[in-house]
Amino acid sequence: MQESDEPQLPAEATAVGGAAFDGLPGVADALGRALRDLRISVTDRCNFRCPYCMPAEIFGRDFAFLPHAQVLTLEEIARLAAVFAAIGARKLRITGGEPLVRRDLPVLVAQLAALRTPDGGPLDLTLTTNGSGLLPLAVPLAEAGLARITVSLDSLDDAVFGAMNGVDFPVSRVLDGIAAARSAGLAPIKINTVVRRGLNEASILPLARWARDEGLVLRFIEYMDVGHSNGWRLDDVVSADEILAVLGAAWPLEPLAADYRGEVAGRYRYLDGGGEVGVIASVTRPFCGDCTRARLAADGMLYTCLFAGSGLDLKTPLRAGASDGELAALIRATWSARADRYSELRSAATSRLPKIEMFALGG
Ligand code: SAM
Ligand code: SF4
Numbered sequence: 001m002q003e004s005d006e007p008q009l010p011a012e013a014t015a016v017g018g019a020a021f022d023g024l025p026g027v028a029d030a031l032g033r034a035l036r037d038l039r040i041s042v043t044d045r046c047n048f049r050c051p052y053c054m055p056a057e058i059f060g061r062d063f064a065f066l067p068h069a070q071v072l073t074l075e076e077i078a079r080l081a082a083v084f085a086a087i088g089a090r091k092l093r094i095t096g097g098e099p100l101v102r103r104d105l106p107v108l109v110a111q112l113a114a115l116r117t118p119d120g121g122p123l124d125l126t127l128t129t130n131g132s133g134l135l136p137l138a139v140p141l142a143e144a145g146l147a148r149i150t151v152s153l154d155s156l157d158d159a160v161f162g163a164m165n166g167v168d169f170p171v172s173r174v175l176d177g178i179a180a181a182r183s184a185g186l187a188p189i190k191i192n193t194v195v196r197r198g199l200n201e202a203s204i205l206p207l208a209r210w211a212r213d214e215g216l217v218l219r220f221i222e223y224m225d226v227g228h229s230n231g232w233r234l235d236d237v238v239s240a241d242e243i244l245a246v247l248g249a250a251w252p253l254e255p256l257a258a259d260y261r262g263e264v265a266g267r268y269r270y271l272d273g274g275g276e277v278g279v280i281a282s283v284t285r286p287f288c289g290d291c292t293r294a295r296l297a298a299d300g301m302l303y304t305c306l307f308a309g310s311g312l313d314l315k316t317p318l319r320a321g322a323s324d325g326e327l328a329a330l331i332r333a334t335w336s337a338r339a340d341r342y343s344e345l346r347s348a349a350t351s352r353l354p355k356i357e358m359f360a361l362g363g
């Protein structure tokens with residue numbers, strides 16, 4: 001923190017409008033949505049080459065990832081996160097790229113775990129990872145204050161998973177990481193599965209059976225037109241309805257109410273008591289109306305939508321000595337003007353608009 005342990009915000013930088021959204025103080029955007037979640041990308045690099053995110057033919061050895069000098073330091077990330085918390089963010093998700101390839105990640109986790117909401121409570125701190133590096137890091141992350149974790153896993157079959165991760169990474173090592181996370185006390189453990197037609201539909205039932213047996217919260221994600229590298233086609237999307245039909249035929253389901261306003265996963269309960277399962281249906285059931293998420297990229301750019309083509313540079317003022325109040329005012333002004341609703345407007349034309357790649361702006 002530059003000036004004190006808590007950001008000191010001038011009156012105009014503190015938030016207004018968020019209470020109308022969910023009853024909590026905070027800044028509201030042009031469509032009345034509060035800023036509640038901050039996704040923090042700690043790196044644009046990754047050891048996987050999932051074809052739906054960083055296809056190997058585009059992101060080869062010569063690809064120019066961010067030079068280290070352009071990447072926010074852990075201290076800079078923690079300082080910005082504190083400013084977001086002071087203006088109403090309540091949930092922090094560490095992501096990337098692959099966050100576990102960032103050196104000293106537990107140091108950042110400890111700094112973020114120490115942050116408080118304006119009313120003095122802890123923030124909801126979590127992390128999304130491909131799980132490949134989780135085995136040695138689960139305990140240090142939990143000890144640093146990480147409460148829970150999401151692991152992406154697209155199949156339990158090595159051949160299918162190898163095609164989905166692009167580097168033939170074996171399923172067993174991700175499962176070892178998940179077991180380590182469980183032993184370290186991270187709970188709940190959520191599993192994210194992107195379903196892409198022609199690649200892993202046959203993995204839906206085995207993954208669901210495994211998650212039921214293991215007590216894991218599985219969420220299937222519709223394949224999205226993020227960035228421009230993945231060659232997305234609507235035909236490749238397996239819809240939430242299709243996924244739920246496959247699941248429901250094996251184990252009847254009933255919908256559950258959302259836990260909170262802004263929850264992205266549609267949640268379902270297995271009627272036989274086998275737990276719950278979710279679908280994140282950004283393509284067929286857009287949820288922009290409740291979208292409370294901001295994204296801080298590894299280079300300090302702030303994006304207000306997963307499909308953004310431009311953002312706000314926070315690194316330059318940060319490194320030029322801006323106060324917490326000045327940074328808060330910049331964020332507040334950007335969020336107040338936000339009118340993003342890409343998924344609700346999705347069409348062939350919007351799909352062609354300039355978009356930042358997902359690994360770069362934080363998934
Ligand atoms: N590397 C980490 C991981 O894979 O979990 C974190 C970053 S990744 C960009 C975050 C999430 O976005 C992952 O669950 C991944 O499966 C998902 N994702 C990436 N590209 C996607 C796409 N085109 N459509 C839907 N989900 C996608
Ligand atoms: Fe890496 Fe995650 Fe993107 Fe896969 S989805 S390439 S693991 S950042």
Ligand code: SF4
Pocket residue numbers: 282287288289291292293304305306307340341342343344
């Ligand atoms: Fe939020 Fe943009 Fe996704 Fe809509 S398209 S839910 S505004 S991130």
